[in-house]
Amino acid sequence: MMALTMPIAQCAHACALASAAATSGTSSAVVSRSGGSVILNAVGILSSQHKLRSSSWTGLRPGAGVSQLSKTDGIHVCREVLETHGLVRAAAVDQSSVTTGAPPPPPAAPIKQESDVRISQVAKDTMTIRGRCMDRLKYEVEYGLKRGTTNNSYVIKGTNSTALIDIMDQSFAEAFTKTLETAFDLSSIKYLVLGHFSPKRVESLKILLQALEKKGTSIEIYCSNPAAQLLTKLLASDTLEKVYKLKTVRAGDVLDLGGHELQFILTPTPRWPDGMCSYDPSTQLLFSQKLFSAHVCEENDYDIGGVDVYGEDWRFYFECMLASSPKQTKAALEKLDIVAQYSKPSYKDRKGVDVVKEDMKFIFSTVLSAFNLPISKGMLAGSLGDKLVTAAICPLHGPIVRSSLTELVREYGVWTYEKLKQSEEATVAVIYASAYGNTTALAQAISRGISKAGVGVDTLNVEICSTEELVASLQRCSGFVIGSPTLGGHMPTPIQNALGVILCDEYAKKLPCGVFGSFGWSGEAVDMIEQRLKDCDFNLAFPTIRCKFKPTEATLQVCEESGTDLAQAIRKLKLKKRSEAAPKFTVASNVEQAVGRVVGSLCVLTARSGDAESAMLASWVSQASFVPPGLTIAVAKDRAVEGLVLVGARFVVNVLGQNKSNAVAKQLLKPFLPGENRMEGLETTVASNGGLILKDAISWMECTVQSRMETGDHWVLYAVVDSGKLEDDTTLTAVHYRKTGARY
Missing domain, CATH: 3.60.15.10 (Ribonuclease Z/Hydroxyacylglutathione hydrolase-like)
Structure with missing residues (x-):
């Protein structure tokens, strides 16, 4: 089909033209009636063979082809897909020009935004x-x-x-x-x-x-x-x-x-x-x-x-x-x-005349800036070199950076160095193409899950990267994921080419991998990629992610957890190889044994954001302030719940009691699939902030995150207690005892 040879963005644009033409009745989209059916065809993007898995339109059965749509439904199917992707603005259809077909569902009320x-x-x-x-x-x-x-x-x-x-x-x-x-x-x-x-x-x-x-x-x-x-x-x-x-x-x-x-x-x-x-x-x-x-x-x-x-x-x-x-x-x-612009002079590794030059550079830069005169590259006799003397950074989003310019630029360098260092240990290649931005959103969420688990990410947008870059990335990575949109019932050409490279790479067959993708119709591309990888005995590390239209918070949570699971599997594999080469019996160090004697109450943290929710068993919980009443909670960076306890988020802390914690701990310590309900089977009620309160908890607290501090491989949350209740005043708090501070 023509769609296979067209660039992805152009295919998306062709769909938009088809929708607009169908609505206006122009000849850009061919609309023919035969036995009450309509065929919408725009440069091969929509065809009578295109299948739909489901539909909200009256009279359209699941699995029906576009040729079975009435004219009204055909237009609205086309337009809804495109409006969902933000390619066309919603427009009313002239019902007087439509002879048959059920009316479309009423449009959703617009979201009010300040x-x-x-x-x-x-x-x-x-x-x-x-x-x-x-x-x-x-x-x-x-x-x-x-x-x-x-x-x-x-x-x-x-x-x-x-x-x-x-x-x-x-x-x-x-x-x-x-x-x-x-x-x-x-x-x-x-x-x-x-x-x-x-x-x-x-x-x-x-x-x-x-x-x-x-x-x-x-x-x-x-x-x-x-x-x-x-x-x-x-x-x-x-x-x-x-x-x-x-x-x-x-x-x-x-x-x-x-x-x-x-x-x-x-x-x-x-x-x-x-x-x-x-x-x-x-x-x-x-x-x-x-x-x-x-x-x-x-x-x-x-x-x-x-x-x-x-x-x-x-x-x-x-x-x-x-x-x-x-x-x-x-x-x-x-x-x-x-x-x-007003950076203080640096005297590091400078002596004599070089110190004077640094002072002159600072004075000269300050004087020129005061008179709003340009400072060109290298104009200070090479002392600035190719540096950009900057009064402020003007980004596309957020505040104009002026007072924090030096700190932010330095932090960018530190953060980038940390990610490069992670990549030296292990890397996952995230390979994708996107038509409307939805597949990109999934790739971002998966990448974040991989990154927060301490594994490097090598992002490859196959629309712009070369085959040589893809081959090189596969040779140095420890795993990969591949994502695709579906256009005209097929994978776009760049993804087809990338998949061909992967299937021919013997080393890639040994790597854990995953498949994801978004679609507006039936999602054949995702199914094709998954099946071809399975046929060649590739090791799929997590269930394939399929997203219809725009991803929700729950979908993004599944993506993030899938990325984390893949990264953790890679780290465990590398740790196993190192342990095989190390002595079989090791004794915890004095420091680890000493730290292990620090105990904490056994609690369950539950949090929700939109349609995404998660929970974790926590023992690193401590009171942090009297007024207002506040807690500190340590959350590992690769925890599934981590993305739901950002600054401003609300959650519930359930305190477990002695002899009442076994069933809850057993439930929360078992492995979960990405997005799986961690509280399933436990009796709970919903708190006013959306979190879950355990029936067996001896007390519970509704909290709001005020700040977060990065501490090595954990985030330490400081949260203010908004409300709470003691449910059982006769049972003592369950305490988690450890023998070493090297693990939970």
Whole structure:
């Protein structure tokens, strides 16, 4: 079929065209009636042979083909799939043109979101336009802290022309353009710089281009090659001719606005192959696109409060989005050799004249910055080298980084080094392609589960990586997972090619692996991959993950736990090999024996977020404060419940009693499949915060996480007790005794 030879994004776009044509009745989609049936066919994406597993439309039996749909149902099936993926906006269907078929189900009520778009000044001639949303807004794992988010764009006014840097996603599409029109003369904006572009931003770009067309003006778009390819696929060709020109940026290119000369730095990663940063020497602002971002929404535009306020958000975003590609992140950081505008002079390994040079560098940088004069690379007689003297980092999401610039850049380096070190011990290759972003979301969640278990991740987006890169990754990894969308009932061509490489690799057959994927129809691609791996005797480490439409929190939890299970299996295998080479009998050290005598009460922690829930047996629990009453709880990084006890999360601590803990402990200590209900078979009631209260608990407490501290292989939570109750005042607390501090 044609779908097999088309790029994934283009296939998705063809589906959108089919849906729009079906709704409007144009000839882009062929609609023929025969015996009350309709066949929707758009460049091979939808066909009469395409099968559906289930449907909510009246009269459509499970397993029916598209050819059995009425015209009404055919249109709504097509549109619902596309609206779910965010490729088209919901539109009413003219029922007068439909002769038969049951009416579609009523549309779901829109989710109310507290959001706004506002403008503020960042530096001379530079403004920021920030779309602010206090709600979670998205389903992806990186929004797990539920602190809202911002979409940031920037406007730079030069003496010759004005440039707009980045556009907001579809959640702010109309408000974004209206705000631009109110604050600026659109005809004066001659350039649009896209540091990142995705299908979720198409709607905003279309509305902006329509506004420009009404004013009879055009715009030149500067972007990387991957972004340019996506633009040409998602926008009509006549729009390219009338409204905008496309400039594909190469390394070292600049854009002179008059007084502001933007320097472009390509920073691709598997997650964002189109990544491109921009640097303005005049204001010393670095526009970092996704790098140094955070999903958090506060009243402040800047990082007021620094690491104490935003540290958790920056770290969580890094873990979700960049930890799975440390090599590419390291390469990007090396290109962005950032030094703070007012950095103190460094005297390390310097003597005599070199000390004076460091002082002069600091003084010169400070004076030029005070007068808003540019500091070009290497202008201080080589003392700055290729460093970017930066007054502030302007990311795509979260606060503008100014007061915490040095700390955040340093932490990025530390986090990246830690992930690279993990990769030296063991690595899992995460191989995938994505059409709408849903498969990418699954890959991110699996990667986070692998990473938090202490195993490195090598992310491979097969749309952009070469066969040689894939082969090299398979040769050095300790396991792999492969994920795919389903397009036209098939795997996309890049996944077919990748699967062929895997099946021919004898070493890969010895590795534990997994399969995942998303689909809008029947998900044949996932089934095909799973079956072919089984036929070749590959070792599937976890049940295949199938996601219809967008993943829910429960689906992402299954993905994360699956990644953790795979990583733990790899670590156990390596530990077994090391133990076989070591002496058979070892005695715990004095320190381990001493630490093992520290005892704790035996408790059960239960937590829930949306449709995701989990529980764990905990013994490292202690009271931490009188006013307010607070607890500390240690949670291993690879625990399934870890992702549900982030800052702000609510949970329940159930205290177990002596002679009442055996049944509960036996239940919670057994192995579980990813996403399996850990409390099944135990009598519970639901607490007011959503957690579960055990009937056999002698007391329980509803708690809220106030802060988390990283302590080696655990997170220590400090939680305030919101409410609680003593259920049994005659039974003593169960205590967990150990002989060594090296294990539970």
